[in-house]
Amino acid sequence: MGRAKEPSPQRSITAGSDFLHLDIADAPPGGRADWLSAQLRQAIASGRLPVGGRLPATRVLAADLGVSRGVVTEAYQRLVEDGQVAGCGRAGTVVVAAPAAPPPMRRPPATATAPAALFPQAPGSDVFDAVRAVPARIDLTPGLPDLAAFPRADWLRAERAVLGRLAPADFGYGDPCGAPALRHAVAGWLARSRGIAVDPTEVVVVAGVSQALGLLAQVLRADGITRIGVEDPGSLGVRQHLNNWGVDTPPVPVDGAGVRVDALAAAGLPAVLLTPAHQFPTGVVLDGERRRRLVAWARDGGLVIEDDYDAEHRYDRPPVPALRGMLPDRICYAGSVSKLLAPALRVGWLLVPQRYRAAVVAAKRNADLGNAVLPQLVLAELMISGALERQLRLLRRRHVRRRDAMIAALARHLPRATVHGAAAGLHLMVTLDADVADTELAAATLARGVKTQPLSWHCQRPYRPGLVLGYAANPASDIEQGIATVADALSGLRRTRGS
Amino acid sequence: MGRAKEPSPQRSITAGSDFLHLDIADAPPGGRADWLSAQLRQAIASGRLPVGGRLPATRVLAADLGVSRGVVTEAYQRLVEDGQVAGCGRAGTVVVAAPAAPPPMRRPPATATAPAALFPQAPGSDVFDAVRAVPARIDLTPGLPDLAAFPRADWLRAERAVLGRLAPADFGYGDPCGAPALRHAVAGWLARSRGIAVDPTEVVVVAGVSQALGLLAQVLRADGITRIGVEDPGSLGVRQHLNNWGVDTPPVPVDGAGVRVDALAAAGLPAVLLTPAHQFPTGVVLDGERRRRLVAWARDGGLVIEDDYDAEHRYDRPPVPALRGMLPDRICYAGSVSKLLAPALRVGWLLVPQRYRAAVVAAKRNADLGNAVLPQLVLAELMISGALERQLRLLRRRHVRRRDAMIAALARHLPRATVHGAAAGLHLMVTLDADVADTELAAATLARGVKTQPLSWHCQRPYRPGLVLGYAANPASDIEQGIATVADALSGLRRTRGS
Numbered sequence: 001m002g003r004a005k006e007p008s009p010q011r012s013i014t015a016g017s018d019f020l021h022l023d024i025a026d027a028p029p030g031g032r033a034d035w036l037s038a039q040l041r042q043a044i045a046s047g048r049l050p051v052g053g054r055l056p057a058t059r060v061l062a063a064d065l066g067v068s069r070g071v072v073t074e075a076y077q078r079l080v081e082d083g084q085v086a087g088c089g090r091a092g093t094v095v096v097a098a099p100a101a102p103p104p105m106r107r108p109p110a111t112a113t114a115p116a117a118l119f120p121q122a123p124g125s126d127v128f129d130a131v132r133a134v135p136a137r138i139d140l141t142p143g144l145p146d147l148a149a150f151p152r153a154d155w156l157r158a159e160r161a162v163l164g165r166l167a168p169a170d171f172g173y174g175d176p177c178g179a180p181a182l183r184h185a186v187a188g189w190l191a192r193s194r195g196i197a198v199d200p201t202e203v204v205v206v207a208g209v210s211q212a213l214g215l216l217a218q219v220l221r222a223d224g225i226t227r228i229g230v231e232d233p234g235s236l237g238v239r240q241h242l243n244n245w246g247v248d249t250p251p252v253p254v255d256g257a258g259v260r261v262d263a264l265a266a267a268g269l270p271a272v273l274l275t276p277a278h279q280f281p282t283g284v285v286l287d288g289e290r291r292r293r294l295v296a297w298a299r300d301g302g303l304v305i306e307d308d309y310d311a312e313h314r315y316d317r318p319p320v321p322a323l324r325g326m327l328p329d330r331i332c333y334a335g336s337v338s339k340l341l342a343p344a345l346r347v348g349w350l351l352v353p354q355r356y357r358a359a360v361v362a363a364k365r366n367a368d369l370g371n372a373v374l375p376q377l378v379l380a381e382l383m384i385s386g387a388l389e390r391q392l393r394l395l396r397r398r399h400v401r402r403r404d405a406m407i408a409a410l411a412r413h414l415p416r417a418t419v420h421g422a423a424a425g426l427h428l429m430v431t432l433d434a435d436v437a438d439t440e441l442a443a444a445t446l447a448r449g450v451k452t453q454p455l456s457w458h459c460q461r462p463y464r465p466g467l468v469l470g471y472a473a474n475p476a477s478d479i480e481q482g483i484a485t486v487a488d489a490l491s492g493l494r495r496t497r498g499s
Numbered sequence: 500m501g502r503a504k505e506p507s508p509q510r511s512i513t514a515g516s517d518f519l520h521l522d523i524a525d526a527p528p529g530g531r532a533d534w535l536s537a538q539l540r541q542a543i544a545s546g547r548l549p550v551g552g553r554l555p556a557t558r559v560l561a562a563d564l565g566v567s568r569g570v571v572t573e574a575y576q577r578l579v580e581d582g583q584v585a586g587c588g589r590a591g592t593v594v595v596a597a598p599a600a601p602p603p604m605r606r607p608p609a610t611a612t613a614p615a616a617l618f619p620q621a622p623g624s625d626v627f628d629a630v631r632a633v634p635a636r637i638d639l640t641p642g643l644p645d646l647a648a649f650p651r652a653d654w655l656r657a658e659r660a661v662l663g664r665l666a667p668a669d670f671g672y673g674d675p676c677g678a679p680a681l682r683h684a685v686a687g688w689l690a691r692s693r694g695i696a697v698d699p700t701e702v703v704v705v706a707g708v709s710q711a712l713g714l715l716a717q718v719l720r721a722d723g724i725t726r727i728g729v730e731d732p733g734s735l736g737v738r739q740h741l742n743n744w745g746v747d748t749p750p751v752p753v754d755g756a757g758v759r760v761d762a763l764a765a766a767g768l769p770a771v772l773l774t775p776a777h778q779f780p781t782g783v784v785l786d787g788e789r790r791r792r793l794v795a796w797a798r799d800g801g802l803v804i805e806d807d808y809d810a811e812h813r814y815d816r817p818p819v820p821a822l823r824g825m826l827p828d829r830i831c832y833a834g835s836v837s838k839l840l841a842p843a844l845r846v847g848w849l850l851v852p853q854r855y856r857a858a859v860v861a862a863k864r865n866a867d868l869g870n871a872v873l874p875q876l877v878l879a880e881l882m883i884s885g886a887l888e889r890q891l892r893l894l895r896r897r898h899v900r901r902r903d904a905m906i907a908a909l910a911r912h913l914p915r916a917t918v919h920g921a922a923a924g925l926h927l928m929v930t931l932d933a934d935v936a937d938t939e940l941a942a943a944t945l946a947r948g949v950k951t952q953p954l955s956w957h958c959q960r961p962y963r964p965g966l967v968l969g970y971a972a973n974p975a976s977d978i979e980q981g982i983a984t985v986a987d988a989l990s991g992l993r994r995t996r997g998s
Binding site for chain 1: 516517518519520522542545546547548549551552553555559591624625627628631632642643646647649651654655658659662663665667668669670671672673674675683687690691692694696706707709710713740743744811817818820840841842843844845846861864865866867868869870871872873874883884885888891892972
């Protein structure tokens with residue numbers, strides 16, 4: 001057997017250390033402890049060895065460098081005498097001080113942005129990140145469930161169970177469509193909660209609805225669909241996202257019964273993106289007549305993308321089954337746990353008609369080779385054990401109290417405002433009879449320490465000024481204070497204009 | 500305050516149940532328990548309520564439906580009598596049997612593929628998924644560390660610590676660049692282990708090297724770079740991935756000193772993707788002279804993408820610092836925990852020159868709004884506590900024994916083969932002096948129950964036939980058996996040809 005330029009396999013030693021890339025050949029003979037302590041001091045001063053960092057065990061580093069353990073012990077001892085490191089018993093030797101502080105994490109530029117600049121009339125793609133990065137006393141932006149209710153103990157218990165039974169191969173590269181256990185659990189969840197009968201093999205696990213829409217945009221563009229109608233008013237973030245993937249998003253008007261299917265048909269659009277169960281931001285439910293017309297439009301060749309973003313959160317009305325169940329061949333469906341558990345989990349699901357399945361799987365493979373496996377299995381465990389359904393019941397009870405608190409606060413502080421969409425969801429839409437730009441109102445409110453979203457961001461065509469106000473993530477006292485602050489900001493703007 | 504078409508907020512009742520979308524209005528008066536038990540039986544028969552699924556507590560379902568608890572108790576009792584559900588004490592009422600078995604998960608089509616069809620000479624993008632889906636006695640495909648060594652207890656301990664201290668807001672939408680704690684920890688890890696000095700704000704957390712390359716491909720294309728040279732031999736998967744993102748990948752030859760920088764310069768390519776620390780699949784380390792020439796080429800305007808995929812795994816040689824440290828302005832750098840912990844985690848990092856930073860962050864936001872937060876924080880904890888470094892030492896000791904076992908088995912069973920790249924990594928490259936197509940050899944070996952990868956997959960221009968053989972994920976006995984099987988398959992092919 002020939003071997004190409006390799007050292008003998010018997011010499012399985014490590015000739016040097018990964019730790020700081022130390023090479024003992026650089027040390028002068030007889031001065032190895034000096035040399036080593038100097039290297040360590042340098043690394044601490046430059047921040048390569050940060051405060052809190054741990055030095056390798058003396059035995060380990062000595063073996064790596066090919067020196068006696070005494071050399072390493074002596075070098076460590078000198079740094080102990082300097083006060084730069086300390087022995088911490090079984091925790092080893094830890095860096096406790098540095099001659100110069102390591103460079104602090106630079107704050108993102110957005111934190112320095114003035115409130116007015118954060119609420120432009122034509123916001124860019126990073127606007128949500130920029131607003132999120134600004135500290136505020138109270139955050140009434142929409143889109144979050146009560147994050148304090150995240151079931152930490154359930155999650156940890158499920159993770160322990162999953163880690164206890166996983167086969168080693170499960171830690172390898174997985175199926176880009178998702179872990180079979182989660183695809184099964186999602187199919188069951190959709191059947192029980194959303195009235196969708198779906199085979200688990202049709203479920204593609206994705207990193208949230210946002211990724212689902214990006215994958216669909218790529219697949220539909222390749223199929224010649226470059227325009228997807230969107231509801232107006234409708235989510236700015238979703239519109240920006242589709243635009244970034246090269247898809248145009250002409251507006252289709254929404255009225256009190258949901259999207260105007262006549263306008264959709266008249267526009268000659270090949271596809272439309274909808275939030276039928278709880279329209280964002282208006283909160284309107286697509287009514288029965290419109291559902292029938294929409295299904296007829298789809299049967300005639302239209303494609304519907306159903307964003308079922310917060311359908312589980314409803315308070316005063318019977319559940320509305322998903323459209324997907326009515327016409328699986330013409331309706332793509334996306335949902336996630338962002339509003340059920342937490343956006344930070346980045347787990348959602350996508351169902352598409354059979355003809356798009358292979359292309360969607362290829363797009364998911366290209367995106368990231370598939371979602372991380374552990375969180376998928378933990379989530380499957382929570383779905384199957386009933387913990388997720390318990391969580392939803394808990395959230396609903398809590399959210400409805402907060403919704404009521406916000407409605408009461410609006411009646412007190414903004415009695416002339418009109419409230420929309422209170423029967424479900426995590427937010428209210430409020431329209432104002434005032435003659436102010438809602439971007440200015442949002443900026444003035446933020447200047448007083450309260451974050452909101454201007455309604456005009458979510459409107460492509462002129463609409464009444466207003467705000468979109470999330471209530472789910474805030475206790476009632478913050479909601480009361482936050483709405484009082486909005487009212488105060490509005491009075492301030494009116495005074496400035498002498499109106 | 501006007502209100503738009505909403506029921507009064509005081510009526511905060513749930514008018515119907517999410518559970519199976521039951522609506523009590525459908526039930527005949529006086530026959531509610533009958534009706535409810537019929538609905539449940541139907542749901543069990545159709546698989547919407549699967550075996551193992553749990554029924555809501557009687558109190559809860561009664562409240563949702565607006566019926567007395569007795570109605571629900573009676574309906575459940577009938578299903579208990581049918582033998583379809585059972586009371587499980589505190590675990591509630593669970594479905595234990597169904598009249599017809601729910602549809603089983605269809606197996607992916609690949610499992611039915613014959614070995615020869617799995618190893619075409621021009622494989623498609625789904626070839627790795629297809630090979631992975633085939634069951635085999637022994638899997639010697641490359642690219643996996645020892646997955647049995649995944650530090651489950653450390654991971655769970657770190658997750659408990661993280662869940663114990665997270666603020667509710669941390670469960671919201673995060674920074675698309677990644678959690679600050681992980682960006683800090685990665686910067687420290689790269690400084691200590693890879694000789695890279697980098698500010699944490701420069702680190703973008705991604706879903707593995709594969710996503711990193713996809714993001715880069717999008718950003719570079721927008722910058723006018725549509726061709727990226729790749730090493731030849733070089734990773735098929737990486738090449739396919741860049742092609743899928745619309746980037747051409749002309750071959751640049753690799754010899755015993757690494758990539759041929761003269762050929763790269765002569766080809767007039769704007770950018771090159773390299774694995775300098777341990778070339779895939781040859782295992783060659785880019786030598787000092789070539790590093791200098793490559794840096795000179797980059798200074799003259801070339802862009803280098805450094806895929807540092809398994810640099811931490813080395814056995815017989817001193818550590819090779821990353822190229823990135825030498826010329827941060829011309830070198831993009833990607834790494835991950837796929838070879839340190841597990842590919843299933845889908846966590847990696849990407850460093851790019853300043854001029855590409857904003858575009859890469861925008862691409863990551865478009866891809867998925869950022870990685871999931873919990874696993875990032877758990878990983879940061881493992882990096883900072885020293886657990887990841889302990890894991891690496893453990894893996895190295897184990898991998899070197901397996902590497903030695905594979906070399907010994909090759910000497911025994913394939914004495915005329917040449918072994919390459921044994922000083923580092925998780926795999927060996929073996930070239931054969933035989934006149935056989937290595938795709939046929941891989942197919943014949945799989946027909947005998949052992950998975951390998953044909954070398955020709957990783958070659959754009961003609962090269963010697965060979966195999967790429969992973970040793971890290973297999974115990975020595977499997978390695979011995981696997982190599983004996985390769986030899987047996989090779990003899991079989993030679994006999995068939997009468998050679």
